[in-house]
Amino acid sequence: MSVSRFASAPETSPTPADLVRQRYGSDQPAATAEWNAALEAILSHRSVRTYLPKPVSESVLQLIVAAAQSAPTSSSLQAWSVVAVEDPERRAKLAELASPNPQIISAPLFLIWIADLSRLRKITTEQGKTGQGLDYLESFLLAAIDASLAAQNALVALESLGLGTCYIGGIRNHPAEVGEILGLPPEAFAVFGMTVGYPDPAIETDVKPRLPQSLVLHREKYQTAQPKADLATYDDTMRSFQTDQGMAVRGWTGVVASRIADAPALKGRHVLLDVLRRMGFKVK
Structure with missing residues (x-):
């Protein structure tokens, strides 16, 4: 049985080995002799989609932004920003654009992470330079990576404080409108x-199992011949998880195949390059 961090407190806390096991849904060759609170917070992660009507304080917001800004950043360009949205009307508009996504409405705080080259463009202009380096795909990729690193730092910080989080990729469905x-x-x-x-403690959310390490950990060179049996076993693990969570039982490979089956499966994101250019990015 998996351990839910947000359910009623268990009689005994999960051990490091328990946390590793529930992350994979099975035993994995991950030793836990070296262990600390940071690892416990990271391995305990689960997406939370149901929240109490309790606001997130300004002090918490400022603290997690400090955590986000503690993430690595390429060449110290710090090419990201974050928009904190609490206004119910604005959150409702954003929720409609993201699939729609009702949890954006129920969550008291919605953070939107921005790949931000605008600040760098302004600085280069003020310095009398063209900023031509911003016109290439590398710079957009750099900004997106910077934003992702910052966001993940913030997520770990939030969960260490007892808050729940969930990433919303649907915000890219209509980027110009957002x-x-x-x-x-x-x-x-x-x-x-x-x-x-x-x-919401009344709603149990379990840890979603990840692929076994045998499929993601390569040594020295990428191993193209990977054990098919491990992928089949993971499909079974995900079917069990989906059954326990009352989800459609499709395993993992079935979900993946549907998610990237064709252009319509991308929910409008197949035209992102054109939209980016309309939003001012050169992306050469």
Whole structure:
């Protein structure tokens, strides 16, 4: 039985070995002799989609932004920003654009992480330079990576404080419209959102198992011949998880095949390159 961090407190806390096991849904060759609170927070992660009507304090917001800014950043360019949205009407508009996504409405705080080249463009202009280096795919990729690293730091910080989170990729379904709602300048793009709030203890959310390490850990060179049996076993693990969570039972490979089956499966994101250019990115 998996251990839910947000259910009623168990009689005994999960051990490090328990946390590793529930992360994979099976035993894995991950030794736990070296263990600390940071590892416990990271391995305990689960997406939370149901929140209590309790606001997130300004002090918590400021603290997790400090955590986000503690993430590595390429060449110290710090090419990201974050927009904190609490206004119910604005959250409702964003929720409609993201599939729709009702948890954006129920979460008291919605963070939108921005790949932000606009600040760098302004600095180069003020310095009398063209900023031509911003016109290439590398710079957009750099900004998206910076935003992702910052967001993940923030997520770990939030969960260490007892809050729940969930990434919202659907914010890229209509990026130009999202940009208008947020007042984004040219060369600023919403990479993803993150709902934030205090988890509803009445709703159990279990850890979703990940692929076994044998399929993701390569040594020295990429191993193209990977054990098919391990993928089949993972499909079985995910079917069990889906059954326990009352989800459609499709395993993992079935979900993956549907998610990337064709252009319509991308929910409008197949035209992102054109939209990015309309939003001011050169992306050469």
